[in-house]
Amino acid sequence: MKKRPVNEMKLTLPALPENEAVARGCVSQFVSRADPTVTELADIRCAVSEAVTNSVVHAYGNTPGLIYINARLYEDGRLTVQITDRGCGIPDVALAMTPLYTTDSGGERSGMGFAIMQSFTDGLKVSSRVGGGTRVFMEKYLKRQP
Amino acid sequence: MDMLTFSEKNGELTAKISGELDHFLASDVRGRIDDMMARKMPSALILDISGVTFMDSSGLGLIMGRYTACKSRGASFRLHGADSRAMKILELAGLSGVIQTGSTAKGGV
Ligand SMILES: Nc1ncnc2c1ncn2[C@@H]1O[C@H](COP(=O)(O)OP(=O)(O)O)[C@@H](O)[C@H]1O
Ligand SMILES: [Mg+2]
Numbered sequence: 001m002k003k004r005p006v007n008e009m010k011l012t013l014p015a016l017p018e019n020e021a022v023a024r025g026c027v028s029q030f031v032s033r034a035d036p037t038v039t040e041l042a043d044i045r046c047a048v049s050e051a052v053t054n055s056v057v058h059a060y061g062n063t064p065g066l067i068y069i070n071a072r073l074y075e076d077g078r079l080t081v082q083i084t085d086r087g088c089g090i091p092d093v094a095l096a097m098t099p100l101y102t103t104d105s106g107g108e109r110s111g112m113g114f115a116i117m118q119s120f121t122d123g124l125k126v127s128s129r130v131g132g133g134t135r136v137f138m139e140k141y142l143k144r145q146p
Numbered sequence: 147m148d149m150l151t152f153s154e155k156n157g158e159l160t161a162k163i164s165g166e167l168d169h170f171l172a173s174d175v176r177g178r179i180d181d182m183m184a185r186k187m188p189s190a191l192i193l194d195i196s197g198v199t200f201m202d203s204s205g206l207g208l209i210m211g212r213y214t215a216c217k218s219r220g221a222s223f224r225l226h227g228a229d230s231r232a233m234k235i236l237e238l239a240g241l242s243g244v245i246q247t248g249s250t251a252k253g254g255v
Binding site for chain 1: 168204
């Protein structure tokens with residue numbers, strides 16, 4: 001049986017660099033209600049920033065587009081965040097998720113975005129279709145405060 | 147408030163970044179640091195991130211990019227003021243032993 005979330009947030013933002021801070025700030029505020037530890041909150045902020053930045057940098061090229069964020073909190077302290085774009089998609093997701101792999105040729109991207117999402121969450125699923133867009137689903141178990 | 151300030155000492159250039167070092171801020175400070183490097187031709191670049199309150203892989207990209215640029219022009223590169231979060235990200239990328247780090251901006255004012 002699937003439990004229903006105790007709280008949920010939906011946020012749609014234009015894929016603009018200045019919205020990277022807005023997105024991680026909103027998710028951080030949403031999660032704060034569940035008394036996360038400082039480390040848990042920092043992990044979540046960073047993981048969300050990575051996924052949103054990827055939609056800003058890679059998904060839409062120079063055309064405008066939207067980023068859809070859906071965060072859910074469950075009674076047992078589970079947090080899920082889904083970040084979706086309708087951009088260009090990723091031809092080979094497994095390859096893209098390899099640490100240090102980047103398609104950027106400018107030498108300014110580290111290729112560590114997915115590795116950070118992986119390391120800072122308790123679960124990461126990426127699905128993508130070329131021409132259709134990309135969905136990043138992450139989950140994190142917050143240790144409940146006594 | 148300007149999130150980037152420069153200082154010079156003994157032919158070394160310190161670039162101090164403050165605030166949230168994400169893709170948005172990294173794209174802004176990158177070109178300005180490179181311009182200053184080209185103008186001053188310092189023997190070393192010290193990137194001081196002691197005032198950085200958040201950093202993700204775009205900040206890491208900025209660090210890696212400046213490290214590479216310094217190497218190719220024969221200048222040395224040091225990173226100052228990295229907190230435990232920044233160190234964790236450097237470690238994930240396998241760079242914690244490659245890039246010279248320090249806790250305080252000794253090269254600064
Ligand atoms: N939302 C997305 N849309 C299209 N391509 C993406 C998306 N997210 C990631 N990618 C691709 O996956 C690669 C690896 O992503 P990442 O690990 O975050 O490294 P970086 O962003 O530094 O390139 C990117 O270079 C890009 O080619
Ligand atoms: Mg990325």
